[in-house]
Amino acid sequence: MKLLNEKSKQGRSSFNVGLLDIQTNIPDDLQRTELNLPELPEVEVVRHYTNLSNSNFGVDNGLYPLGSCTMKYNPKINEIAANISQFNLHPLSHHNRGTLEIIYQLQQYLCEITGMHAFSTQPAAGAHGELTGIMIMKAWFEKRGEQRTKVIIPDSCHGTNPASVSLCRFEPVHVKSSSSGGVDLEDLRQKMSRDVVGIMITNPNTLGIFDENIQEITQTIHDYGGLCYLDGANMNPMLGVVKPGDFGIDIMHLNLHKTFSTPHGGGGPGSGPVGVVKDLEPFLPNPRISMKKEKLEFEQSEDSIGRVHSFYGNFGILLRAYSYIRSIGASGLRNIAENAVLNANYMKEKLKKHYHLPYDRICQHELVIDDSLMPNGVTTNDIAKRLMDFGFHPPTIYFPLIVKGAMLIEPTETETKENLDAFVDAMKAIKEEAENEPEKLTKAPLNASIGRLDIVRAARKPKLTWFT
Amino acid sequence: MDYTPNTDEDRESMLREIGVQGIMDLFKDIPENLIQKSALRIPDQLSEFELIRELEKISIKNKKPLSFLGGGNYNHHIPSTVNAIISRGEFSTSYTPYQPEISQGTLQAIFEYQSMICELTGMDVSNASMYDGATSLAEAMILASKIKGKKQVLVSQALNPFYREVLETYARASEIKIIKIDIVDGLTSDFETEGSSAIIVQNPNFFGLIENLEEIRKKAADILLISSTTEPLSWAMLKPFSEYDVDIVTAEGQSFGNPMNFGGPGLGIIATKQAYLRQIPGRLAGETVDIHGNRGFALTLCTREQHIRREKATSNICTNEGLCALAAAVYLATYGRNLGRLAQLNNQLAVYFTCKLSQIEGVDLVFDKPFFNEFVIRIRKDLLSKLSDIEIGISLENYYPNLEGCYLVCCTEMTSKEDIDRVIDEITQ
Missing domain, CATH: 3.90.1150.10 (Aspartate Aminotransferase, domain 1)
Known part of the structure; x- marks a missing residue:
């Protein structure tokens, strides 16, 4: 499809702005002489983006089982809620009681759901929450006058975990997974010392397994005075069933754009609130919103790590999450966990008849299969591309790294049994194609708006704007 | 409301297929003592109309004088085109475009966004977005200290005070020292560059004033010049940063088609010279071809990023502000010149x-x-x-x-x- 600048013609823009008869105060030598933004009539702008949207796939288009991303249905009512004009307020306005009430109530709900003592809603995404959490750990040990340097991370972790750790000048130390998919307790014990800041753990982990030794793991960390951070990306199957605060977690983040259904927007905006136990509350980002004598106000703490966002986080996303929690209520939250886990296990049982299941056990919200049984050199990437032809978004591929040729599948609770069956049928058909007509897979997608893209070329000669 | 479609009958047959008796059998890996026995203390579910009534009741506690x-x-006014486009589910309910063949809409829109940001700033490279103005500036500070290998930066006190707070937070974690540069008559005053990797200024600065970037550039000859903007609409009137040889431009792009929303979501903008292409944080959309030779777009230079490079990544950022960048692109395309x-x-x-x-x-x-x-x-x-x-x-x-x-x-x-x-x-x- 043509680019905006290729469709542009001087004088075409219809979006007129009337000026006043007032001289500017800006000297000529500070002003720009040309502005080459594209010029299209409004109808062509709308058609351009409408046509672009037609070559995009969202949850609104079909099953999107992208593992660890929780691509559930994003209720439309939450968009209406987020567009209530009275909430579109300047962040420094003092007439903000309604807005503060939403943030405060949401903090309370998140505490109740996770068993944490206090939440800050400032972090703008999961990785931002991780960074905030590690900053809190750093500030905690600084306050205690302890110099610790190492953060334990299981090898099944999200890539953001070690990246967040190294931003805080700590050293990530990886622990192995056991043959059953959990943390290898022996390896963990060997790596423990008084130099360990704590652990960053994802539970259920990225194999979709709830670590049955989670209490031993957190106890081991606590025995050495360390802190336990939970990457809450996989909170969905725990809603109303189990609280991280009960299994020894000291700090965690939630991804509101995953568990709490705010749309992912093609890469954000998200929101990554951080929750902590009581001892760590003073270290949360400044300012916090708290209740003093039945009045909501901003509160500053001396021990705080400081501010991590220009203002107070992604309020537009917080409002959607609040709206979601209120609309489904307590019973709805538990329902999510149960059905997410049911759907994943159902799919696992059906898929294992055709694909290799590296960890054949009960899973939580997601499952991993791999390409080890595929004939004719067909790879996970080929399967992913061919799934597009069947009308599905592919799963997360080649992740977690500990499974060669991994496909991480998270169906979520909002899919019908018929959708799950259709996906399994497609996977079965793809397996048969791999045996009989492998070129259909290696050349896939065949029906998408564009053929398989040359990723290597994109990186070898980077062209990142229409100027170069 | 309830968005789980499984009927009792579905559940029965699915449990049978799995070979277990009840749903709780699927949670048997969770130690018994951890399983919640009572319901969460959260209000009961609401219908759509009850929910809206409830939210409106809260919303009117805000006042908008x-x-x-x-x-x-x-x-700022948001053109009608913006919401019409960004509310399309194909855009709003998609994930980061890891699978380019079914994400061309998002990818081309990002590519065009990157191009328009480069046109406005005069810089060579823009990424797909960061969280907001303050955090994109903090990432620029970290980037500069990596480029120059010096863990000290100069920060003008005419920079937005909240941004200065965020810089302090990130500097403490990344062990970077901040030297405050005073203000004289509203503008950034003199400074010594020795030992520093960069100077951070804001333009127009926090007081709305246009800084003397030409002078600042001269004084900062041997260090990087980072310029932050909170009101990028000014770019449409002012000389682009490239004319002052600025190294890294960051900004809050909320002005371009995004509502105030109590300060978030914003749109973190970061744009640099070509020389820093391989060190820039975040996603980049690049042009390529498909197997038939047709033009297409894909995320590129991913070896900078956390999901490949892990602890050696240029940043930990993953989810950014994609839909806000799309809003900005539609905004800029609607206004044009x-x-x-x-x-x-x-x-x-x-x-x-x-x-x-x-x-x-x-x-x-x-x-x-x-x-x-x-x-x-x-x-x-x-x-x-x-x-x-x-x-x-x-x-x-x-x-x-x-x-x-x-x-x-x-x-x-x-x-x-x-x-x-x-x-x-x-x-x-």
């Missing part, structure tokens, strides 16, 4: 306001220098008290003790001449 607040978040006229109108309204205010005894324009759409006034207390129903500006004395009784006032196209006249009337009555 006539307001001249700016300082990092701006009340008329964005320059919009910028002029914003400036004209601010100039008009200062002309009117300067005729009033008891109101002073604190800095007599070129500004874009924000300016600082000092106003006598008795005059200020006449404006109880108007948010005249951001009180500056909390951030700058020597600016007692001073306010940062902002005009946008949403401010009408009548609004300004109303303020003048109320003060002079």
Whole structure:
């Protein structure tokens, strides 16, 4: 499809702005002489983006089982809620009681759901929450006058975990997974010392397994005075069933754009609130919103790590999450966990008849299969591309790294049994194609708006704007 | 509401297929003592109409008087095209475009966004977005210290105070030392570059004033120059940063088609010279071809990123502000060159306001220098008290003790001449 600048013609823009008869105060030598933004009539702008949207796939288009991303249905009512004009307020306005009430109530709900003592809603995404959490750990040990340097991370972790750790000048130390998919307790014990800041753990982990030794793991960390951070990306199957605060977690983040259904927007905006136990509350980002004598106000703490966002986080996303929690209520939250886990296990049982299941056990919200049984050199990437032809978004591929040729599948609770069956049928058909007509897979997608893209070329000669 | 479609019958047959008796058998890996026995203490579910009624009840506790607040978040008109496009589910309910063949919409839109940001700033490379203005600046600070290998930066005190707080937070974690550069008459004053990797300024600065980037560049000859903007509409009127040889430009892009929303989601902009292409944080969309030779787009140079490079990544950022960048792209495409006229109108309204205010005894324009759409006034207390129903500006004395009784006032196209006249009337009555 043509680019905006290729469709542009001087004088075409219809979006007129009337000026006043007032001289500017800006000297000529500070002003720009040309502005080459594209010029299209409004109808062509709308058609351009409408046509672009037609070559995009969202949850609104079909099953999107992208593992660890929780691509559930994003209720439309939450968009209406987020567009209530009275909430579109300047962040420094003092007439903000309604807005503060939403943030405060949401903090309370998140505490109740996770068993944490206090939440800050400032972090703008999961990785931002991780960074905030590690900053809190750093500030905690600084306050205690302890110099610790190492953060334990299981090898099944999200890539953001070690990246967040190294931003805080700590050293990530990886622990192995056991043959059953959990943390290898022996390896963990060997790596423990008084130099360990704590652990960053994802539970259920990225194999979709709830670590049955989670209490031993957190106890081991606590025995050495360390802190336990939970990457809450996989909170969905725990809603109303189990609280991280009960299994020894000291700090965690939630991804509101995953568990709490705010749309992912093609890469954000998200929101990554951080929750902590009581001892760590003073270290949360400044300012916090708290209740003093039945009045909501901003509160500053001396021990705080400081501010991590220009203002107070992604309020537009917080409002959607609040709206979601209120609309489904307590019973709805538990329902999510149960059905997410049911759907994943159902799919696992059906898929294992055709694909290799590296960890054949009960899973939580997601499952991993791999390409080890595929004939004719067909790879996970080929399967992913061919799934597009069947009308599905592919799963997360080649992740977690500990499974060669991994496909991480998270169906979520909002899919019908018929959708799950259709996906399994497609996977079965793809397996048969791999045996009989492998070129259909290696050349896939065949029906998408564009053929398989040359990723290597994109990186070898980077062209990142229409100027170069 | 309930968005789980499984019927009792579905559940029965699925459990049978799995080979377990009940749902709780699927949670048997969770130690028994951890399983919640009672329901969460969260209110019962609501229907759509009950929910909206509830939210409206809360929303009216907010008040929206006539307001001249700016300082990092701006009340601009959002063209009707923007919401029509960004509310399309194909865009809004998709994930980061890891699978380019079914994400061409998002990817081409990002590529075009990157191009328009480069046109506005004059820089060579823009990424797909960061969280907001403050965090993109913090990432620029970290980037600069990596490029120069010096863990010290100079920060102008004419930078937005909240941004300075965020820099402090990130600097503490990344063990970078911040040296504060004073302000003289509203502008960044002299500085020594020795031992530092970069100087961070804001343009237009927190007081709305246009900094002397030419002078700053000369003084910063041997270090990087990082410029932050909170009101990027000014770019449509001012010389691009490339003309001052700025190394890294960061900004808050909320002004481009995104609502105020109590300060978030914003749109973190970061753009650099070509030389820093391989060190820039975040996603980049690049052009390539498919197997038939057709032009297409894909995320590229991913070896900089956390999911490949892990602890050696240039940043930990994953989810950014994709839909806000899309809003900005639609905004810029809708205005086209008329964005320059919009910028002029914003400036004209601010100039008009200062002309009117300067005729009033008891109101002073604190800095007599070129500004874009924000300016600082000092106003006598008795005059200020006449404006109880108007948010005249951001009180500056909390951030700058020597600016007692001073306010940062902002005009946008949403401010009408009548609004300004109303303020003048109320003060002079």
